[in-house]
Amino acid sequence: MTATWQGYSVVIEDTVRWGDMDAFQHVNNTVYFQYFESARIAYFERAEILATHPIGPILGATSCRFKAPLSYPDQLQLGARVSSFTDDRFTMAYAVFSADKQRVVAEGDGVVVGYNYQTQQKAPLPAGWVSAIRRLDGL
Numbered sequence: 001m002t003a004t005w006q007g008y009s010v011v012i013e014d015t016v017r018w019g020d021m022d023a024f025q026h027v028n029n030t031v032y033f034q035y036f037e038s039a040r041i042a043y044f045e046r047a048e049i050l051a052t053h054p055i056g057p058i059l060g061a062t063s064c065r066f067k068a069p070l071s072y073p074d075q076l077q078l079g080a081r082v083s084s085f086t087d088d089r090f091t092m093a094y095a096v097f098s099a100d101k102q103r104v105v106a107e108g109d110g111v112v113v114g115y116n117y118q119t120q121q122k123a124p125l126p127a128g129w130v131s132a133i134r135r136l137d138g139l
Helices: 029-047 127-137
Strands: 010-015 055-066 075-085 089-098 103-116
Touching (some): 010 029, 029 055, 029 103, 075 127
Antiparallel strands (some): 010 075, 055 103, 089 103
């Protein structure tokens, strides 16, 4: 499958699993947040954000806009990019693209906060994160 939508610096592939569906025979709404998580972690790996200690990312907020239902079987592309950042947080945008529907079926966002896991307080984004975000997303 090739990306048919633009603007996402990290795009990974996934599949709809039988167990993702609910009693109404479409993907349960909570699963979309797992798709977003997979895209977010792929972004973190590409940006080497998970390698920083004791400062690490923590999800502060997330949302999803459902555009069309998914069902098994389907091939997906999951996109992630950073749309903005400040000294201690950044906002990520996500998209889920369905091969069967040939369109984006969900969009979302998440606020990721720099967090010091030793002191259990928010922290400024490490310089390496900021450099990686600028490199990946041109911000």
